[in-house]
Amino acid sequence: MSLKLNALLKSPWVFHLSTGSCNNCDIEILDCLTPRFDIERFGMLLAGSIKHADVLLVTGSCNRKSAERLKRLYEQAPKPCLVVAIGECSLSRGMFIHSYNCPVPLDKIVPVNVYIPGCPPKPEAIIAGAVKLIEKIKKGT
Amino acid sequence: MARSIIPIGPFHPLQEEPEFFTLVVDGETVVDIDVKIGYNHRGIEKLSEMKTFDQATFVIERICGICSTSHPFAYVNAVEDIFPMEVPERAKFIRTIIAEGERIHSHLLWLGLAGHFLGYNTVFMWAWKLREEILDVMEILSGNRNNYAMFKPGGVRRDIKKEDIPVCLKKIDSIIPTCVMLKKAVIDDPVLHARTKGIGILTKEEAINYCALGPTSRASGVARDLRKNCPYGAYDKIEWNMIVTENGDVFDKAVVRILETFESIKIIKFCLENLPDGEIDTKIKDIPPGEGIGHIEAPRGETFHYVRSDGTNRPARHKVRAPTFMNLPTYKTTVIGASISDATIILAAIDPCYCCTERIGVKDIKGKKIFNGKDLIKLSQEKTLKLKKEFGVI
């Protein structure tokens, strides 16, 4: 499994999903594609569908309606699929912890590999998080 | 009529995604639409009742990331409306500077996304690269690219230093030539005219009946703008024009937003050059029982907040109404009768939050699912390619 993962991580394809966020983190992820930060020089591309993706980027504090959609999408992704949680809302629901529509945090629904904190995290922080993920997998943990 | 379904993109016969918009088509024309929302509902009105008046400002900023100034601005206007009080002049000018900076970056973001849906990926990259300059100005003034945290009931939280003003003016002047080039590229291109004129028309009567707001209604001839009619902040001290056009189609909505960007640049330069001296806030001891209303003009329309206080230090009721809530039902009238390759650009012309345009699905009249959101974007880009070949551009 780690040989397959090592090969995949030369150029990981990324699928982005938002489960009820304020869209700030989503705009910062798209900002990584623009000429100033340019994540395509690392080989990362936005994939059109979950069946082509190696890495799943999740933002937002899981709503009741969006949690089912997330579970179904995760089951369809071809394993090994790594999950990256971006922004405070996906770490622990942040300031929405007492909201009636957000019952559980993200890591009780899908297993998470990397957490990137910030509200929203700057594009430099997202690129640093992606690099840490690649190094962590290469070391074999 | 012979119809061929081009199998663009993988579709998932096993995946029953709860769709946001489901369009029912007969051939190539849309005949009906079904809307389901609620994927971003986080219960913010109930959360504000658990926080104090000061803490609620930070929750309110995170309702929407793109209009992250409009919601706190309307909220502090509502709290200051409960009992008579005066906000100092310097604070009003600083609030106007932040609000107009947000309007410029929001309209440039919209221009990039509309270019992407139509197949002009270069416009997408250029508009978002231009937007980085404005975000640099906001970072110099407030410390952050997105959630500025500058508002509080009674004034603003941070002051603008004298040394920062020439740097900001120079950055704003540097984006004007590229904005002029983008305006000419949109308004003078014959392929864009053929692609967007006459598509998705919203008549003046429907705009008034559905209570449409912002550029969506100003493109249909309804001359209403809260900054002129019910002025707040420093807008009544500045010379600027309201942009209104007549036809109500997608082309007019783009023209209104591009011309508004130039007016915003004029307003923000005037405010930075003529900033009055003085205090930046008024101290509020405690808030008496009563009710207050604040409504301001966000980049997408009118944002409305209603606050009721019962004498304690927490709001008793806080009602929030975002502008997209009134603009989305107009999609039903504008898309019925149009073809499916225009469905994404008609939705993008209303300028909903970015997440919403991902969730469109198409069913044919027997109920079988054909396309999903990414397929529709591809269909729209292919139509532009076909038109470019007809016009001899490529």
Added chain:
Amino acid sequence: MVRDEVVKNFKEKFKSDIVEFLDKSYKRVYVEIKPEAITRVARYIFRDLGARFNTASGVDVRYHIEILYHFTIEEINLLISVRVKLQKDKLEIDSIANIIKGANWIEREINEMLGINFKGHPNLQRLLLPDEWPPDVYPLRSDYQEWDKNAIRDRGV
């Protein structure tokens, strides 16, 4: 259109329906009317005065429930808020969605958050809450309690 004339004509026309009238400042007016008169008042303000309908907000004061309808007349910078009070054992009122098309979604939201029935509404279904939400629990009421046994409300530290 002059502001004081508009206010005077309104008071004259609905003399028998107004319970209380508060002229708070030059741009804010709060009127309380009887619940039966809401369609006549809404039609007059929307059609004859040419106002725009902003929104409607429901408030649960513990003794009764109030709904406020907000209208803006932009030509004279005046915001009129029309208040109706409903008793908790009879929570229903006529719908204005047939007069003002923009009020359709707003009344659906008040219906699922506070439990008020709008008579004559074309499509009164759930808008924001998910399907598995229990049918008689209304989040914005003042006596709302947490009903979900599986919810986690601490940070796990």
